[in-house]
Amino acid sequence: MxxxxxxxxxxxxxxxxxxxxxxxxxxxxxxxxxxxxxxxxxxxxxxxxxxxxxxxxxxxxxxxxxxxxxxxxxxxxxxxxxxxxxxxxxxxxxxxxxxxxxxxxxxxxxxxxxxxxxxxxxxSRRLDVELNVPVSYCALCDGELAKDKKVAVVGGANSAVQEALYLAPMVKELTVITHSRLKAGPVLQERLRQHDNVKVLENLEATAELLNKFEHVFVFIGKxxxxxxxxxxxxxxxxxxxxxxxxxxxxxxxxxxxxxxxxxxxxxxxxxxxxxxxxxxxxxxxxxxxxxxxxxxxxxxxxxxxxxxxxxxxxxxxx
Ligand SMILES: Cc1cc2nc3c(=O)[nH]c(=O)nc-3n(C[C@H](O)[C@H](O)[C@H](O)COP(=O)(O)OP(=O)(O)OC[C@H]3O[C@@H](n4cnc5c(N)ncnc54)[C@H](O)[C@@H]3O)c2cc1C
Missing domain, CATH: 3.50.50.60 (FAD/NAD(P)-binding domain)
Structure with a gap:
């Protein structure tokens, strides 16, 4: 044994x-x-x-x-x-x-x-769309690559918003895209709103057409x-x-x-x-x-x- x-x-x-x-x-x-x-x-x-x-x-x-x-x-x-x-x-x-x-x-x-x-x-759950731009699944790991860029974060739960909060101070523009409404807790949502360079798009599918408009995409749709x-x-x-x-x-x-x-x-x-x-x-x-x-x-x-x-x-x- x-x-x-x-x-x-x-x-x-x-x-x-x-x-x-x-x-x-x-x-x-x-x-x-x-x-x-x-x-x-x-x-x-x-x-x-x-x-x-x-x-x-x-x-x-x-x-x-x-x-x-x-x-x-x-x-x-x-x-x-x-x-x-x-x-x-x-x-x-x-x-x-x-x-x-x-x-x-x-x-x-x-x-x-x-x-x-x-x-x-x-x-990490993968996003099932083919993109022409870099895709990452970890902000702490790949945030550096997105510095001063126009970035999309896919996902609307706590983990997505936490990663968005990490990225917001270092990127040019950040758009959070979620297929439902933003589900993160109120404290996290409030912190997100305090960043002038952040926009939230709710009830929207993250299609290739939409995501290819950004320079870097971060995906947080669960593990x-x-x-x-x-x-x-x-x-x-x-x-x-x-x-x-x-x-x-x-x-x-x-x-x-x-x-x-x-x-x-x-x-x-x-x-x-x-x-x-x-x-x-x-x-x-x-x-x-x-x-x-x-x-x-x-x-x-x-x-x-x-x-x-x-x-x-x-x-x-x-x-
Ligand atoms: C693309 C990518 C980039 C990353 N970049 C960074 C970074 O820059 N810095 C950083 O700190 N972290 C980074 N991370 C996160 C980091 O790598 C992980 O958090 C860490 O390595 C997890 O270690 P772990 O031992 O818990 O699990 P894992 O590394 O996932 O190891 C688990 C292992 O268990 C095996 N396994 C699963 N099921 C079974 C089974 N039934 N029987 C036998 N074996 C099984 C799997 O094959 C796997 O090899 C990154 C992750 C990814 C995916």
């Missing part, structure tokens, strides 16, 4: 793998696509203190460091994570399963681990977290929660995943990166409330790993 399985091979995962391995734990990272995750899409990383170069270059160093510390880094896609004790309860014949820990299905094999870190990231492999575990938690209504279950459980697909951590009685399922942690862009930068993902991975070390060391001293 592994001490920790890490799902995903981005900045959060590689940093957690380094910390866990240095803490003497047996760790394996499973990445379904490209080691480094989103880092592979950053040609020039300009806001990671102490590093200058491509995201790919940073991913390579992070991987080497984690491997030198003893982490195993493998390719494989996670399809399901289960609590072994729950599976045995459901089917007492399954004596092949360990009494405790996690069952993690990776492609067509199964690995067992005392703890799991979900660090599988979240992808797509990728933790579908937690569905079964999530279902069990929700069942427990419902059962509580009928007085059948005293244990207070909360959901693992929010309605947008992000992983909820830090519920009452849990550490900051731990989910409602003991031993299951999350870090990086997949975690509810994530800032979605490389530096924060790496820091999040390290912090989660430190909590996992405490959990693993505590579990060892009990058994």
């Amino acid at each position: 592994l001490d920790a399985v890490i799902i995903g091979g981005g900045a959060a995962a590689l940093s957690a793998a380094l910390y866990l391995s240095r803490g003497g734990k047996k760790v394996e990272v499973f990445e379904r696509n490209q080691i480094g995750g989103d880092l592979g899409q950053i040609p020039e990383l300009e806001n990671y203190p102490g590093y200058q170069g491509s995201g790919e270059g940073l991913a390579k160093v992070m991987r080497e460091q984690a491997e030198q510390a003893g982490a195993k880094i493998s390719y494989g896609e996670c399809h399901r994570v289960e609590d072994c004790a729950e599976l045995r309860k459901e089917d007492p014949e399954r004596t092949d399963l360990p009494e405790r820990g996690f069952y993690v299905s990776i492609d067509d094999e199964v690995v067992y681990a005392k703890s799991v870190l979900v660090a599988c990231g979240a992808e 797509e977290p990728k933790a579908g492999f937690l569905q079964e575990l999530q279902r069990r938690h929700v069942v427990k929660k419902d059962a509580k209504f009928f007085g059948l279950e005293i244990i207070k459980e909360v959901e693992l995943i929010d309605e947008d697909g992000y992983i909820i951590t830090g519920a009452k009685g849990k550490s900051e990166h731990e989910t409602a399922q003991t031993g299951l942690y999350a870090a990086g862009d997949i975690r509810q409330g994530a800032v979605c930068q490389v530096i924060t993902a790496a820091g999040d991975g390290a912090a989660a790993a430190i909590e996992m070390l405490e959990f693993l060391n505590g579990a060892e001293s009990v058994s």
Whole structure:
């Protein structure tokens, strides 16, 4: 049995793998696509203190460091994570399963681990139109490219307005385009109105014809977290929660995943990166409330790993 399985091979995962391995734990990272995750899409990383170069270059160093510390880094896609004790309860014949820990299905094999870190990231929802102008999905990352330009921001929720507020002082003109009305909170809307160079177009489709009139387009129409492999575990938690209504279950459980697909951590009685399922942690862009930068993902991975070390060391001293 592994001490920790890490799902995903981005900045959060590689940093957690380094910390866990240095803490003497047996760790394996499973990445379904490209080691480094989103880092592979950053040609020039300009806001990671102490590093200058491509995201790919940073991913390579992070991987080497984690491997030198003893982490195993493998390719494989996670399809399901289960609590072994729950599976045995459901089917007492399954004596092949360990009494405790996690069952993690990776492609067509199964690995067992005392703890799991979900660090599988979240992808920005893409705009389905072909444009002749540059398109970005992160103002903090690409704001510099839009300096003194005529810019459009597509989206009308809090995240879109927050990104627009970051861009407004540096661009020439900024137009927020939303297909419904502006849904951001009143405080954010008021802050937006205070910028003389900002215009809001509501109830308007972001067509190619319209967007090609700008010099740079920023799109913030939501993210797509990728933790579908937690569905079964999530279902069990929700069942427990419902059962509580009928007085059948005293244990207070909360959901693992929010309605947008992000992983909820830090519920009452849990550490900051731990989910409602003991031993299951999350870090990086997949975690509810994530800032979605490389530096924060790496820091999040390290912090989660430190909590996992405490959990693993505590579990060892009990058994
Ligand atoms: C185009 C672009 C430019 C950016 N520019 C910057 C920038 O300049 N500065 C900055 O700070 N940030 C930037 N960011 C944001 C930053 O890259 C991310 O916030 C950060 O890298 C996220 O790290 P993560 O480890 O949480 O997730 P990710 O990097 O998304 O890694 C998650 C990994 O998990 C894997 N995975 C998903 N599901 C599974 C599964 N079921 N099984 C196995 N593996 C799985 C994915 O393949 C992926 O490799 C940019 C992002 C993008 C997309």
